Amino acid sequence: MKLHLGAFEQIHPGWVNTDITPHLYIARVPGLPRLLEAAGLLNERQIRCYRDGVYRQLNRLDVSRRFPFRDGSVQAIHGSHMLASVPRDVAQNCLNECFRVLQPGGVLRISIVDLDQAVADYNPESPDAFVDLMFCLDASKKAKNRNWWHYNERSLADRLRIAGFQVIERREYRKGRCPDVEIIDSRPNSLFVEAMK
Ligand SMILES: C[S@@+](CC[C@H](N)C(=O)[O-])C[C@H]1O[C@@H](n2cnc3c(N)ncnc32)[C@H](O)[C@@H]1O
Incomplete structure (x- = not known):
């Protein structure tokens, strides 16, 4: 299982x-996406995703909770730009759970905004771009889509080590x-790290 x-x-x-997005529930209620579309409550991208069945393929898993899988039962885990979306204690719980459910030899691949790169790219001529990247990756103004924290290679590796990983490599x-x-x-412009159990 991956x-x-x-x-x-x-x-x-x-x-x-x-994911935990409400779209995964809405997608399972017959007619509801059409209703929301007719009411003008969906943007073009969301309409396309509902029509293509994207949200129906999602299962709910909240990384702040215990993962619903047995110890050592998962071959590989991937998370892209998700860790920044949760507070640090939730991110740590997520990494702890990844370590628990991964099978020996299994791999966790994380991609995130590279804090070092973001700071290096800061341009005083356009400070808003930096602030937007730090707090709100997708430029959405909704509070639930805000970013909580950012990591560089070192701070992410520290978190992975606390979770139990010993082999951690930048990719x-x-x-x-x-x-x-x-x-x-x-x-492409992310920090990629793999941790092996
Ligand atoms: C910035 S988006 C990244 C989406 C996608 N992985 C990508 O790279 O484009 C962060 C995702 O993390 C999800 N998320 C936030 N908190 C979560 C939680 N507690 N458990 C699981 N997913 C969560 C959000 O719903 C959102 O879909």
Whole structure:
């Protein structure tokens, strides 16, 4: 079993794609997406995702809770730009749970905004771009989509070590040990880290 955390609209074929977005419930109520569309409550991208069945492929998994899987039962875990969306204690719970459910030899692949790169890219001529990246990755103004925290390679590795991982390696875009690595990465300018159990 391969587990995808905080998938949102990125469905990995052959993976268990999970999130907590309300879209996954709405998608399961016949007629409701059409109703919301008619009421003007969905944007173009959401309409397309409902029509393509994207949200129906999501399963609910809240990374602040215990994962509903047995110890050592998961082959690989992937999370893309999800850790920043939760407070640090929730991120730690998530990494602890990843370690618990991964099978020996299993791999966790995390991609996130690289804090070092973001700081290096800061341009005093356009400070808003930096602030937007720090607090609100998708530029949405909704509070639930805010970013809570950011990591560089060192602080992410520290968190992974606390979770129990000992082999932690920085990776390049679409390169690494994680299964399907050529297709699961979608954000080239990220920090990619793999941790092996
Ligand atoms: C910035 S989006 C990233 C979406 C996608 N992985 C990508 O790279 O485009 C962060 C995702 O994390 C999800 N998320 C936030 N809190 C979560 C939680 N407690 N458990 C699981 N997913 C969560 C959000 O619903 C959202 O879909």
